[in-house]
Amino acid sequence: MKHLLSTQDLSRANAIRILDTAEEMSAVGDREVKKLPALRGRTVVNLFFEDSTRTRISFEAAAKRLSADVINFAAKGSSVSKGESLKDTAQTLSAMGADAVVIRHWASGAPHRLAATDWIDAGVINAGDGTHEHPTQALLDAFTMRRHWAKLAGTESEGANLKGMRVAIAGDVLHSRVARSNVWLLRTLGAEVTLVAPPTLLPVGVEKWPCAVSYNLDDTLAQGVDAMMMLRVQGERMNASYFPSTREYSRRWGFDDNRLRTLDRLGMKDTIIMHPGPMNRGLEISAAAADSPRSTVLAQVRNGVSVRMAALYLLLSGDTREPATTPVLATAGTTPSTKEAN
Amino acid sequence: MAPSTGTYLIRGAAVLGGEPADLLIRDGIIAERGAGLSDDGATVIDAAGLVALPGMVDVHTHLREPGREDAETVETGTRAAALGGYTAVHAMANSTPVADTAGVVEQVYSLGKAAGWVDVRPVGAVTVGLAGEQLAELGAMADSRARVRMFSDDGICVHDPVLMRRALEYVKAFDGVVAQHAQEPRLTAGAQMNEGEVSAVLGLAGWPAVAEESIIARDVLLAQHVGSRLHVCHVSTAGSVEIIRWAKQRGINVTAEVTPHHLLLTDELVRSYDPVYKVNPPLRTDADVQALRAGLADGTIDVVGTDHAPHPSEHKECEWAQAAMGMTGLETALSVVQHTMIETGLMTWADFARVTSAAPAAIGRLADQGRPLEAGEPANIVLVDPAARWTVDPFRMATMGRNSPFKGRELPGKVVATFYLGHPTVLDGELNTPHPSAAQPAGAA
Numbered sequence: 001m002k003h004l005l006s007t008q009d010l011s012r013a014n015a016i017r018i019l020d021t022a023e024e025m026s027a028v029g030d031r032e033v034k035k036l037p038a039l040r041g042r043t044v045v046n047l048f049f050e051d052s053t054r055t056r057i058s059f060e061a062a063a064k065r066l067s068a069d070v071i072n073f074a075a076k077g078s079s080v081s082k083g084e085s086l087k088d089t090a091q092t093l094s095a096m097g098a099d100a101v102v103i104r105h106w107a108s109g110a111p112h113r114l115a116a117t118d119w120i121d122a123g124v125i126n127a128g129d130g131t132h133e134h135p136t137q138a139l140l141d142a143f144t145m146r147r148h149w150a151k152l153a154g155t156e157s158e159g160a161n162l163k164g165m166r167v168a169i170a171g172d173v174l175h176s177r178v179a180r181s182n183v184w185l186l187r188t189l190g191a192e193v194t195l196v197a198p199p200t201l202l203p204v205g206v207e208k209w210p211c212a213v214s215y216n217l218d219d220t221l222a223q224g225v226d227a228m229m230m231l232r233v234q235g236e237r238m239n240a241s242y243f244p245s246t247r248e249y250s251r252r253w254g255f256d257d258n259r260l261r262t263l264d265r266l267g268m269k270d271t272i273i274m275h276p277g278p279m280n281r282g283l284e285i286s287a288a289a290a291d292s293p294r295s296t297v298l299a300q301v302r303n304g305v306s307v308r309m310a311a312l313y314l315l316l317s318g319d320t321r322e323p324a325t326t327p328v329l330a331t332a333g334t335t336p337s338t339k340e341a342n
Numbered sequence: 343m344a345p346s347t348g349t350y351l352i353r354g355a356a357v358l359g360g361e362p363a364d365l366l367i368r369d370g371i372i373a374e375r376g377a378g379l380s381d382d383g384a385t386v387i388d389a390a391g392l393v394a395l396p397g398m399v400d401v402h403t404h405l406r407e408p409g410r411e412d413a414e415t416v417e418t419g420t421r422a423a424a425l426g427g428y429t430a431v432h433a434m435a436n437s438t439p440v441a442d443t444a445g446v447v448e449q450v451y452s453l454g455k456a457a458g459w460v461d462v463r464p465v466g467a468v469t470v471g472l473a474g475e476q477l478a479e480l481g482a483m484a485d486s487r488a489r490v491r492m493f494s495d496d497g498i499c500v501h502d503p504v505l506m507r508r509a510l511e512y513v514k515a516f517d518g519v520v521a522q523h524a525q526e527p528r529l530t531a532g533a534q535m536n537e538g539e540v541s542a543v544l545g546l547a548g549w550p551a552v553a554e555e556s557i558i559a560r561d562v563l564l565a566q567h568v569g570s571r572l573h574v575c576h577v578s579t580a581g582s583v584e585i586i587r588w589a590k591q592r593g594i595n596v597t598a599e600v601t602p603h604h605l606l607l608t609d610e611l612v613r614s615y616d617p618v619y620k621v622n623p624p625l626r627t628d629a630d631v632q633a634l635r636a637g638l639a640d641g642t643i644d645v646v647g648t649d650h651a652p653h654p655s656e657h658k659e660c661e662w663a664q665a666a667m668g669m670t671g672l673e674t675a676l677s678v679v680q681h682t683m684i685e686t687g688l689m690t691w692a693d694f695a696r697v698t699s700a701a702p703a704a705i706g707r708l709a710d711q712g713r714p715l716e717a718g719e720p721a722n723i724v725l726v727d728p729a730a731r732w733t734v735d736p737f738r739m740a741t742m743g744r745n746s747p748f749k750g751r752e753l754p755g756k757v758v759a760t761f762y763l764g765h766p767t768v769l770d771g772e773l774n775t776p777h778p779s780a781a782q783p784a785g786a787a
């Protein structure tokens with residue numbers, strides 16, 4: 001794996017390899033010394049053209065647990081003020097000897113540009129680009145779902161997929177990189193995905209996506225859902241007439257207390273409630289839902305570090321073998337030698 | 343009187359792709375057309391296997407001068423035009439300052455004369471500063487030495503319906519035409535690419551077809567209402583072709599243009615996020631490409647216009663959303679049209695001459711362009727080797743722009759020679775010298 005740019009071009013074997021590696025990494029997080037020497041001497045740059053403290057510290061923790069050197073680079077420039085040029089920044093990082101660049105950018109496709117041009121030779125991880133993709137978020141969501149799904153089946157997570165799992169994703173799909181990455185990845189892993197949104201917040205062309213589309217959250221819940229993922233709704237959408245008011249939005253498309261009770265009433269005792277964060281409590285999700293035992297919000301944050309460790313490890317370990325032939329780390333839970341990292 | 347342009351005998355060229363004939367060029371005109379003409383004193387050009395066409399006329403060129411000489415100059419842009427087979431180009435008004443006064447259009451006209459590679463016909467802005475608020479001095483531009491007949495705010499749509507109506511009415515006074523960049527601004531705020539299946543996946547803000555079609559529908563009705571002449575720039579959607587076809591059937595005086603890139607490329611290319619494919623209007627779908635080809639073949643679309651839009655490399659070496667919109671086109675237009683329209687059997691070389699020369703000259707009211715290749719006519723001629731194939735290399739082009747979306751493609755057809763008013767501006771596929779009437783010395787370095 002040279003880059004991790006999107007989940008759309010991620011094969012099932014590679015996706016499962018990342019998730020399995022993340023399981024091994026997760027075991028490290030449970031130890032007293034939460035650190036592996038695997039990426040000692042390698043440099044990971046967190047290149048953020050858009051603020052996201054959550055994502056940055058998650059990647060930073062992941063890189064540090066693998067003993068990599070971490071440089072945080074908050075680039076200036078936004079969609080309105082031009083600021084730092086991507087090309088100049090990339091060439092600067094290249095000159096500094098970056099081995100991997102974790103890039104967050106407000107412009108869709110910016111990570112692809114880094115990977116496709118000769119501006120920098122490092123591996124590129126997309127940490128969220130515009131309204132395009134956020135592959136590590138989808139991977140941590142899938143990791144969280146897979147653990148839950150395997151536990152219900154009474155099997156191991158490793159090697160498993162999400163066959164038969166019914167996942168509903170509700171909210172602003174049009175502007176959501178999380179939704180896009182999840183649709184592709186969950187489909188690849190065998191889950192059945194339904195998008196639930198007001199028609200104004202679905203992209204033209206969504207009918208070609210490998211998922212179902214619903215305008216009615218209650219109908220979708222009534223048909224049975226194993227994982228309910230709520231997407232953050234930006235208040236500014238209201239000013240652009242995507243919906244009449246936040247109150248109407250949360251009544252029709254928010255996961256409120258009534259809908260939380262509906263899960264109980266319909267006997268869906270094992271349904272989990274997910275959110276990529278940060279949450280607008282009271283808008284797309286009620287406080288009771290966010291804090292209920294069904295909520296996986298904190299588990300998602302925890303799993304994010306494991307998944308990002310796995311992504312960094314697979315990018316930088318130089319292991320380009322086809323998956324499913326050899327385990328990535330010699331044995332789960334054991335500390336690999338630094339040799340494997342080079 | 344124009345200085346002497348020498349005597350040339352083109353021997354055995356297939357005129358408009360038909361039977362081979364000889365063309366004797368003397369004093370800027372085609373002196374004789376026939377078989378076995380005497381070469382007495384003439385420079386003979388063996389044109390066996392070549393097609394002779396009337397010099398091409400571009401209705402839509404961005405020469406960038408004045409103001410953006412880092413992107414293109416009249417000199418470099420018209421060299422590119424000559425190499426592409428053109429003998430006339432219409433220079434769009436979105437320069438800095440905007441070509442919205444007699445002074446600016448005369449400046450561009452003079453720069454074209456001084457360069458001497460092609461006839462440069464300035465397009466005047468419809469509104470002051472392209473701001474869409476008040477009419478520019480259309481009459482003064484029409485009466486100027488540049489004799490402007492085409493007016494356009496290209497790059498920006500004249501979206502105010504009252505202003506558009508007034509412009510259409512006003513240009514009737516001097517037989518002008520309003521060339522509309524059809525783009526409903528509210529429907530395209532922040533738009534990055536065609537809205538559809540691909541934009542949904544890429545997460546790029548969509549530019550819906552309806553934003554073009556709704557303006558065209560409005561404008562053809564306005565043109566009918568006030569009895570004026572409308573030209574629609576760079577038609578890009580199947581729906582637009584249908585609306586224009588309907589308008590023509592009703593006798594509305596509308597002409598339409600398609601770019602070479604919209605005849606060949608689709609929004610699938612945007613999946614690379616390479617801004618060389620970023621253009622306005624955006625690349626559309628294959629269904630649109632097929633409808634545009636059919637429209638050009640059946641005469642619904644009158645002309646091919648390049649929308650040649652050079653940009654400095656830093657405006658393309660960046661994120662998609664930051665990149666400038668536009669593509670170069672002067673040096674690839676002939677090849678792309680041969681590839682998409684002639685090699686597909688949709689058109690003949692005679693049709694090619696109509697859509698690249700006669701019809702655009704008629705729209706721009708250029709009396710000595712787009713003429714038949716007959717004795718007594720101005721000698722604006724291009725010789726094409728239709729069997730040649732070449733691989734597009736933007737770094738070997740005369741334009742300063744390196745933003746060719748055809749980079750690396752193999753295309754058919756090569757311009758061997760271009761005669762501009764009797765003078766070869768291109769010979770053996772290479773730039774020769776400007777027309778001797780040019781003010782500056784020939785063969786500038």
Ligand SMILES: [Zn+2]
Nearest residue numbers: 496497523575
């Ligand atoms: Zn335009």
